[in-house]
Amino acid sequence: MQALVLIEELGSIRAAAQSMSLTQPALTAAIQQLEAELKAPLLVRSKKGVTFTHFGQAFLRHAKLMVAQSRRAHDEMAQLRGHWEGTIKMAVSPAIGLGLLPQALKQFTLQHSEVKVHCRDGLYPSIAPVIRDGTLDFALTPVHRVDLESDLVAEPLYSSQVVIVSGVSHPLSRAVRLAQLQDCAWVLSSPSRGPGAVIEEAFQTHGLGMPRVTMLCESFLALPAVVAASDQWMTTMPRILFENSPFKDQLCIVPIEDVLPSPLICTVRRHDLPLTPAAMQLVGWIQHFALKRL
Ligand code: TSU
Numbered sequence: 001m002q003a004l005v006l007i008e009e010l011g012s013i014r015a016a017a018q019s020m021s022l023t024q025p026a027l028t029a030a031i032q033q034l035e036a037e038l039k040a041p042l043l044v045r046s047k048k049g050v051t052f053t054h055f056g057q058a059f060l061r062h063a064k065l066m067v068a069q070s071r072r073a074h075d076e077m078a079q080l081r082g083h084w085e086g087t088i089k090m091a092v093s094p095a096i097g098l099g100l101l102p103q104a105l106k107q108f109t110l111q112h113s114e115v116k117v118h119c120r121d122g123l124y125p126s127i128a129p130v131i132r133d134g135t136l137d138f139a140l141t142p143v144h145r146v147d148l149e150s151d152l153v154a155e156p157l158y159s160s161q162v163v164i165v166s167g168v169s170h171p172l173s174r175a176v177r178l179a180q181l182q183d184c185a186w187v188l189s190s191p192s193r194g195p196g197a198v199i200e201e202a203f204q205t206h207g208l209g210m211p212r213v214t215m216l217c218e219s220f221l222a223l224p225a226v227v228a229a230s231d232q233w234m235t236t237m238p239r240i241l242f243e244n245s246p247f248k249d250q251l252c253i254v255p256i257e258d259v260l261p262s263p264l265i266c267t268v269r270r271h272d273l274p275l276t277p278a279a280m281q282l283v284g285w286i287q288h289f290a291l292k293r294l
Contacts, residue, residue, distance in 0.1 A: 001062075001063035001066055001067050002020065002063075002067050003016050003017075003020060003022075003027055003030065003031065004031070004042065004056070004059070004060055004063045005060070005063055005064055005067050006019055006020065007043070007050060008052065008060060011049060011050075012049055012050060013027055013028060013031075013043075013045070013050055031043060038055070038059065040053075040055035040059075041053050041055060041056070042055055042056035042059055043056055061133060064133040064134055064135060065133060065134040067134075068133070068134030068135060069134060069273070071086070071087065072137070072273070072276050074086065075087065075276045075278065076276045076277060079276060079277040079278050080277065083114075084111075084112040084114055084115055084278060085114045085115060086115055086116070086276065086278060087115070087116045087117075087118060088115060088116070088117050088118070088137055088276070088278055088279045088282055089118045089135065089136045089137050090117070090118070090119055090120075090136060090137055090138055090139060090140065090279075090282075091119070091120050091121065091122030091127050091130070091136055091139040091140070091141065092119060092120075092121065092122065092139070092140045092141070093121075093122070093123055093140060093141045093142060093160070093195070093238075093265060094121070094220040094237075094238055094240075094241050095160045095238035095240050095241065095265060096140040096141075096265060096286075097119075097121065098238075098240045098241060098244050099240050099293075100140075100157075100286050100289045100290060100293075101119070101140075101286070103285075103289050104282065104285035104286045104288070104289055105117065105282075105285075107285045107288075108281060108282045108285050111281070112278060112281070115278045117282070121220065122136075122139055122141060123141050123142070123190050123194050123195060123196070124139065124141045124142065124143045124148075124193075124194065124268055125147075125149075125193050125194060126190070126191070126194065126218075127139045127141060127268075128149060128152065131152060131268060131269060131270055132149075132151060132152070132270060134270070134273065137269065137273075137275060137276065137279045138267050138268060138269040138275060138279065138283065139267075139268045139269075140157065140265060140266075140267055140268075140286065141195075141265065141266065141268060142160060142194075142195040142263030142264060142265050142266070143264065143266045143268055144193070144264075145264070145266075147193055148268075150271075151270060151271055151272070152268055152269065152270060152271060153268070153269060153270075153271040154266035154267065154268045155266055155267045156264050156265075156266050157264075157265045157266060157267060157286065157287065157290040158264075158265055158290045158293055159262035159263065159264050159265070160195070160238045160262060160263045160264075160265050161238065161239040161240075161262060162195070162198055162236050162237070162238060162239070162260050162261065162262060162263065163236065163237065163238075163239045163242055163253045163254075163260075164181070164199070164234060164235070164236055164253065164254040164256050164260070165224075165227060165234070165235055165236070165237055165242055165251050165252070165253055165254065166227065166231075166233065166234045166235075166251070166252060166254055167227055167228050167229070167230055167231050167232075167233070167250060167251060167252075168249075168250055168251065168252050169231040170231045170232070170233070170234065170254075171231070172184060172234070172254065173252050173254055174254070174255065175254055175255075175256065176255055176256060176257050177256065177257065177258060178202060178203065178206050178208060178256055178258045179206065179208060181211075181234060181254070181256075182203075182208055182209075182211075183212065184211070184212065184233075184234045185212055185213075185214040185215075185232055185233055185234070186199060186211045186212060186213045186214065186215075186233065186234050186235065187213075187214070187215040187216070187217050187223065187226065187227060187233045187234070187235040188200075188213050188215070188216050188217070188235070188236075189216075189217055189218060189220060189223050189235065189236070189237060190216075190218060191216060195238075195263040196216075196218075196236065198236050198260065198261045198263060199211050199234075199236050201261050202258070202260050202261060205261075206258055214233070215233070217235075220237070220241060223235060223237060223241075224237070224241070224242070224245040224246075224247045224248075224251060225247055227247075227251060228247035228250035228251050229250075234254065236260070239253075265290075267283055267286070267287075
């Protein structure tokens with residue numbers, strides 16, 4: 001199962017075998033044995049590489065969950081014995097990555113330097129599949145609680161402050177009402193249901209119909225640069241991202257007086273996968289710094 005997960009992650013049987021310190025023929029034989037047991041082909045090998053069959057894809061969903069569960073079980077047993085080791089896998093929104101995470105990680109690693117932390121960018125709902133398949137222990141991301149899928153749980157941390165941002169020479173960079181921005185071209189930083197689409201909600205609340213979205217830029221590294229380079233686009237971003245942007249000189253906050261939605265940042269995890277003690281401690285530090293902000 002571990003091998004199948006690695007084959008998908010690394011894209012080849014050879015790379016998976018190498019990462020498991022096995023020879024390629026040994027790994028191929030193990031997979032053939034599994035295929036015989038399951039009476040179904042899992043992989044198609046060709047000169048171009050390896051792909052998963054329909055059976056393989058179905059089996060991979062179980063394999064991912066079991067591999068992740070087994071990692072958590074080992075980590076939890078070690079941590080309960082007082083050996084603080086293992087891995088925490090998480091995703092964070094940009095506001096968390098720039099705000100609470102650095103302080104929380106500093107405190108956490110002072111106590112538990114042997115626990116590895118894997119951290120990646122991610123927003124709900126795009127991140128939901130990798131929480132669901134067990135790849136991630138949790139994500140720190142805005143969620144509309146009414147919108148949360150039933151196999152996940154969300155615990156609120158704090159509300160993120162959103163600002164509307166344009167390039168300094170955008171003709172409407174000094175606008176004060178949302179209605180003035182009705183004909184603007186918008187760059188969204190996430191699809192609908194994600195926090196990058198708050199402008200859709202804001203327009204609806206103010207009876208303005210839908211904003212004219214001309215670009216979806218899901219990279220928060222590229223977003224400030226893209227908007228700074230043009231006098232055409234408006235976007236929304238967490239205030240902390242604007243404040244820390246290397247393009248801040250070429251950007252400005254549009255001083256809109258209408259109230260904008262404040263996405264509620266939550267800890268999101270599978271409802272049936274409790275956090276390991278180490279993951280709980282890291283979340284505890286994040287909650288600690290979130291409370292200090294209130
Ligand atoms: S954040 O999730 O709070 O970082 C966030 C991202 C994007 C937008 C608002 C808030 C537009």
